[in-house]
Amino acid sequence: MKTLPQSCEQCLEQFSIALEDLKIHVDRAKKIELNESQSRELIIEFEVAHELALKVISKFFQKMGKGPFSGSRDATAEAFHAELIDDGKAWLDMVIDRIKYNPVYALDSQKDFLERIKNKYIHLFEKFEETMGKKLEE
DSSP, X not given: OOOOOOOHHHHHHHHHHHHHHHHHHHHHHHHSOOOXXXXXXXXXXXXXXXXXXXXXXXXXXXXXXXXXXXXXXXXXXXXXXXXXXXXXXXXXXXXXXXXXXXXXXXXXXXXXXXXXXXXXXXXXXXXXXXXXXXXXXO
């Protein structure tokens, strides 16, 4: 059975749900020292939210007749130029962090990544959610 393609609005709704899940993990991480399993959960929630944000961006441009993009870096750069995101460098850093992250490495090597998720990337996602909500209302 074929499924209908998702709209940009539906993708944004999925992203918002994932962002709420990520916020729960970030709030916990700000209150307690995470063990290895909890740290991995936080990273997985971050990756899900990031993938869904990229899907929203892709659907938005598809709706405008642009794309497809060759990868997340191209989509991120285009989103910055279209003012869907306001800190292109930080979003590209996010892409690079995801590329560099590998769960086979010791958790100690991921400490900086976890800190950026808690203190920087979560805010970028919140701003993106707000901006996309406004764009889709236009």
